[in-house]
Amino acid sequence: MQLSSKQHEIIRGIRQRIASGEYSPGSQLPPMTELTRQFNACTMTVQRAMDRLRADGFIYSRRREGNYVSAKPPSLCRIGLVFNLAPAPDGQWSQYYRAWQTEADRFNEREPSADGSPHWLSFHSPADSGEDELEAAVDSGCIAGLIFTMHPSQWSLSPILTKPGIHRVTITSIPIEGIPTVTFDSAGLLANALDWFAANGRRRVAFIIGSSAQHTDELIAAVGARGMLTHRHWAQGVDLAHPHWAATCAETLARINSPDRPDALLVEDDNLLPAACWRPAFACPTTSSSRRTATSPTPRRPASPSNVSDTTCTTSSSCACRSSCGSRPASRSPSSCACRRMRRTGGRDEAMKG
Numbered sequence: 121m122q123l124s125s126k127q128h129e130i131i132r133g134i135r136q137r138i139a140s141g142e143y144s145p146g147s148q149l150p151p152m153t154e155l156t157r158q159f160n161a162c163t164m165t166v167q168r169a170m171d172r173l174r175a176d177g178f179i180y181s182r183r184r185e186g187n188y189v190s191a192k193p194p195s196l197c198r199i200g201l202v203f204n205l206a207p208a209p210d211g212q213w214s215q216y217y218r219a220w221q222t223e224a225d226r227f228n229e230r231e232p233s234a235d236g237s238p239h240w241l242s243f244h245s246p247a248d249s250g251e252d253e254l255e256a257a258v259d260s261g262c263i264a265g266l267i268f269t270m271h272p273s274q275w276s277l278s279p280i281l282t283k284p285g286i287h288r289v290t291i292t293s294i295p296i297e298g299i300p301t302v303t304f305d306s307a308g309l310l311a312n313a314l315d316w317f318a319a320n321g322r323r324r325v326a327f328i329i330g331s332s333a334q335h336t337d338e339l340i341a342a343v344g345a346r347g348m349l350t351h352r353h354w355a356q357g358v359d360l361a362h363p364h365w366a367a368t369c370a371e372t373l374a375r376i377n378s379p380d381r382p383d384a385l386l387v388e389d390d391n392l393l394p395a396a397c398w399r400p401a402f403a404c405p406t407t408s409s410s411r412r413t414a415t416s417p418t419p420r421r422p423a424s425p426s427n428v429s430d431t432t433c434t435t436s437s438s439c440a441c442r443s444s445c446g447s448r449p450a451s452r453s454p455s456s457c458a459c460r461r462m463r464r465t466g467g468r469d470e471a472m473k474g
Contacts, residue, residue: 123172130159130169135261138178139195139285149179149187176262177237192233194262199224199240202254204270206244215390220269258283267291310342313386318346322384326354326373328366328396330389354382358392366395 123131137143149155155166170187173179178193201224207213213221224240233239241263243254257263258280265287266280271294275281281288281299288299295301317325325343327350329335336355343350356369366387373382387396 123168124165126159126161126165127169127172130155130161130166131172132261133159134169134173135178135195138189138193139261143189145189145191145193145196147189148185149189151186176260177233190233192239194237194264196264197233197239198237198262198264200254200257200263200266201240201242202266202268202270202272203242203244215393217269220267254280258286261285265289272296309388310339310386314342314346314348317384317386318348322348324349324380324382325384325386326350326356326382328356328358328369328373328385328387328392330358330360330392349380350382360389360391363392364395366392370396 134143134149138145143149150158152163152166155161156163159166170179170181174181174187176194177190178195179187180190181187201220203217203220205214205217207217221242224238224242228238228240231239241257243257255278258266263286266289268288268290270290271292272281272290289302290296290299291302291304293303295303314325325348327339336352339355340350340352354373356373358366358369370385373385376382385396387393
């Protein structure tokens, strides 16, 4: 239903009063006669504006009592997640984006709104109509805050970044003036992962990284500082556009024909983890993290992308292959696994079913 300019004026006015706290959550709105006087409009015009506010989750009605502000109006409680890419038609999506979306979905299920509308909305830009929907939500006052999962430079002059009254946070390595920024702690990830390897008896560390091997010198220095060993050719770079190559890299590292082959594997990018852990040559306990900072890990099988944490360390201390047994090895020896046992025969590794 098309709204008149007067109806839009009434809707904006009441939304602003709710956002400013003049009409607090749960409070009763003035009676219709008072609203018609304040906005200099007829009763029908005010009623249609109330209908729209009710449909958008800003107010609710009690029979014979009047209209009340919702306990969680969108202008105070609705958060927008902004992605620069939508999921691909085949379902492929960044693990980082998927983690955000999963948590938003869980929150919406755990705390549904009175009218059934979600507290967390997702906007994919520029795919589909995500950008138009985002601009409309900001313009209508239906958003309390925005979380940009990437640098929002494309909106530098847009109300999406400039409209007052909306809280904003960006997650990027490049801060934006006037907007709080959360940055990735890559150094902390590396340090905590290597410390965990050292504490669990790992001494020879290999890497699969999600970019060119420009970090190799940094990795070698960090490993050496802890009395462990790595080599330049143990740092394998994989293009994130082709993550399946991580499986080849992992198997190549596991088949190094030397008594000093790697006994630990650090997968730097979680998008590479499912492919890198498809074989049990390196077991894959994952490390829960907060913005890519590793903590004490809990071994588990990477059975699906939803099980993949933000930071992943892979070692040979538990069984993590994609079988259904889910058991752990009898010992912590790199040569023991409840699903498969790796043995050396004639100078090569031979996988034997357990």
